[in-house]
Amino acid sequence: MSTLPAEPSIESVQFDELECWRIRHGNAELLVARQGAQILSYQVDGQEPLIWLNDEAVFKQGKPVRAGMPICWPWFGNLERNPDSVQAMRQSSEPAKAHGEVRALNWELLGVGEDGDALLVELVLPQAEGQLPGWPHNVALKLSIRMDQALNVSLVSYNGGSETVTLSQALHTYFAVSDVRQISIEGLNGLRYIETLENWEEREQAGDLTFGGETDRIYLDTPNLLSIVDPQWQRRIQVHTSGSNSAILWNPWIEKTRKFTDMAADGWQRMVCVETANVLDDVVTLAPDEMHVMAVSIWAEALPE
Structure with a gap:
């Protein structure tokens, strides 16, 4: 006898200082923090998690959480490593935060609703429309999450101002x-x-990427499908993107992890970052009234026996 899937549910939960929402749809559960509109975890019942919730993560106001899916916007990484067109958008003599201004701000939950068999969750950041510190540009910013057979995440930027804006970004x-x-x-x-x-040298990938030490690479002109093959868990995680032509592959390995106060000493073993991005030459330039959508869909498939 089959059972019908449970009705979608959303409940507010508190993780130390951070307000979060636990959202269930069908056989999947999603955890989202209001701060940064940050997905913290995503798991399908009976399977290992797809999105990693770091056991040692710190949930403090104003501190980005080292877990899940942080949003980097309107620049990625160190601002000084971004193209001049992205650096020119910032108007402040204060040191620039790594990965932009939005991952430590509280977003607003715009709505939760059903669309056929899918559940839609939308969050917006009003401060992006001209009130970000040192970044006075009017760009409406929305994160749309669609839960169906996959986890589908879209970051939507709309230039509502009168001047052209250039930005870099990543999920x-x-x-x-x-x-x-x-x-x-x-x-x-x-x-x-x-x-x-290695001094930001440009190289060429030969074969599949495997990990034997600290890894921090920016891949250029990427295809719209990358796959994480995990034989021990007998699965392939499919990472399908649009509106993005670059990807960052990152794992801190042993020595760097020791410097983190918010990750277990062996935490590096249980995660890999595959970041959907618009960086370096793949930046986003928005004329007034233009919109850009960077999106990623994530799901797992069983490996053949």
């Missing part, structure tokens, strides 16, 4: 894996990448 996704030393990333073969750990 800095931490994926849960059995052991990063045993996985591989498919879809990168032959791509150019920037090896940030």
Whole structure:
């Protein structure tokens, strides 16, 4: 006898200082923090998590959470490493925060509703419309989450001002894996990448990417499908993107993790970041009244026996 899927539900939960929402739809559960509109975890019943919720994450107001899917916007990483057109948008002599201004601000829950068999969740950040510190541009910013057979996340930027705006951005996704030393990333073969750990040299990927040490690479002209192959968990995580032509692959490994106060010493083994991004030459330029959507869909498939 089959059972009907449970009705969608949303409940407010508190993680230390952060207000969050636990959202259930069908057999999937999503955890989202109001701060940063940050997805903290995503898991389908009976399966290992897809999005990694760091056991040692710190949930404090004003402090980005090292877990889930942080939003980097309107620049990625160190502002000084961004193209001049992105740097020129900032108008402040104060040091620029890493990964932009929006991941430590409280967003507003615009709505939750059903669309056929899917559940839609939308969050907006009113401060992006001219009130970000040192970034006085009127760009409406919305995060749309659609839960169906996959987790579909879209970051929508709309230039409501009178001047052209240039930005870089990323959905800095931490994926849960059995052991990063045993996985591989498919879809990168032959791509150019920037090896940030070796003087930002440009190199070319040969074969699938495997991990044997700290990794911090920016891949260029990426295809719209990358796959995380995890033999121990017998699954392939599919990462399908649109509105993005670059990706960052990151794992801190042993030494860097030791410097983190918000990750267990062996936390690096259980995660890999595959970040959907618009960075370097792949920045977004929006004329007045123009919109850009950067999106990623994530789901797991069983590996063949």
